[in-house]
Amino acid sequence: MSATDQKQSPDTRERILDVAELLFMQHGFEATSMRTITGRAGVNLASVNYHFGSKEALIQEVFRRRLTWLNRERLRELDRLEREAKGAPLKPHLIVEAFFGVALRMAADTEHGGHTFMRLLGRTYTEPTEFVRNFLAEEYSAVVERFKEALIKALPGVPREEILWRFHFMLGAMSYAISGTDALKLVTECELDEKDPGALARRLMPFLLGGLRAPLAEPQAKQKNARKAA
């Protein structure tokens, strides 16, 4: 539009990304065809290959545009916390709130696709498609590394391995939490207070912290199922 002129199609690229994000979340990558995407977006079928090169590249771009922001924000929070602590170990709940709080705030944004994206992201951790998992691991490694180290410093009594597993468990709980009503219908058809975007955080955070700080099981004691030991 302006001087350079090499930038046309004011929004068709974004339209494709928005629609693809939604459809990928609703139906998965394989089940979502480029015909459906372009049809719903009101653009030509060929345009997605023009703008992104392939379906695989489109998928990656759907993640990249939001993950960049998400992870930068997480690091910004962690940086702030560590700066304020001046080298002292952080309190665990601050670390957890930084990592998951940013995600939950994004998930609370139902206006600009943040909610859609976070649901897609949660689903994708266990996604079978290999190139997506590899891509995710790459995008995440730096951030996760920082938070891992912070947690290990914050919980000196807990074995390193245990912390990693619990981090993993927390991620799982959050994914389900965000996937929300759909998967929850399996458990109940209950009425939910979805109006309040902070409600989920107020439910999830105590759960995560309770799990993170739970006492450890004794090493091995051959207790099996605690059936006779009662």
Next chain:
Amino acid sequence: MSATDQKQSPDTRERILDVAELLFMQHGFEATSMRTITGRAGVNLASVNYHFGSKEALIQEVFRRRLTWLNRERLRELDRLEREAKGAPLKPHLIVEAFFGVALRMAADTEHGGHTFMRLLGRTYTEPTEFVRNFLAEEYSAVVERFKEALIKALPGVPREEILWRFHFMLGAMSYAISGTDALKLVTECELDEKDPGALARRLMPFLLGGLRAPLAEPQAKQKNARKAA
């Protein structure tokens, strides 16, 4: 083979189910073609339609044959606990151990596909494919209802809604836990003690119970992110 004669193909049906289960877990439903399944199973392409009728019916049968056992076992445990308690509320940890313990024991069976199936199942809670979710909800409703009621009785101080959410969170944590190494690689490339099948339960159970029994957040207090409130 015997008198009735109407039962041929001693094992091709089971072979198809075993292979389908594995491939569905590894690559998802859409990405797994019937050609791949039959090819890997060493049976004819047409045989899957002969034995099951359609791909969709095959998927359902993959779930049905294991879910029946899994849920019956869960109810058996719960029945036993309630019988022993004679009407008194159960301790929460017993309920959790009944529900998740059965699943974790199945997940520990790497010999006969239990592990494969539980990973598939965990992935499927958030599966976009609608008919699968509906099918799961149907198979699960009776069991979940029973455990829900038991938990509500066991935790009289906690609001009903909160319990349902925490049940949901626990399911999420377990799914990730079982999906295990693959998804965990996102967090770390750590070495795992996979030899011991009970190890996962000893890590997960304390986490689940810690989350379930965590203190509740105060209702609403407009605290947003507890940033200024420190």
Next chain:
DNA sequence: GTCTATATCATGATAGAC
């Protein structure tokens, strides 16, 4: 940058001989 038309391939399902 956009569009039409099409190439190429893989899929789920079935018909019909054995």
Next chain:
DNA sequence: GTCTATCATGATATAGAC
């Protein structure tokens, strides 16, 4: 019950006019 051959469909991707 098994197998071969095939149908109809829908997928990704591209070529080439505008």
